Amino acid sequence: MNEQLINESLDQLRRGEISELFVKKEDFLSFRKVIVKREDFKQFRGIAQHGGNVVYQYLDVPRS
Numbered sequence: 001m002n003e004q005l006i007n008e009s010l011d012q013l014r015r016g017e018i019s020e021l022f023v024k025k026e027d028f029l030s031f032r033k034v035i036v037k038r039e040d041f042k043q044f045r046g047i048a049q050h051g052g053n054v055v056y057q058y059l060d061v062p063r064s
Contacts, residue, residue, distance in 0.1 A: 001027045006034040013058045014040065025052030 001023075013021045023031045023046075035041060035056075042062035046054045 001030055003030075003034050006031055007038075010035065010038065010044070010056075013044070013056060016058075019057070021056040023054045023056065028052070028054060 009018075009021055012018050031054075035044060038044075040062075042064075043059045045057045045059055045063060047057070048054055
């Protein structure tokens with residue numbers, strides 16, 4: 001995954017165009033480098049899946 005694709009996917013999640021974003025284990029580190037730079041970082045919740053994959057959801061209220 002490149003940075004532009006990651007940001008486009010995160011924007012779709014934020015706008016509600018998609019309800020969840022699935023990130024494969026092998027893409028996680030590059031994905032994380034992008035997501036932590038975003039102003040709305042705390043509104044994304046990552047839920048670890050079996051095997052190292054992660055499903056991200058967007059929260060209306062930032063997590064603490």
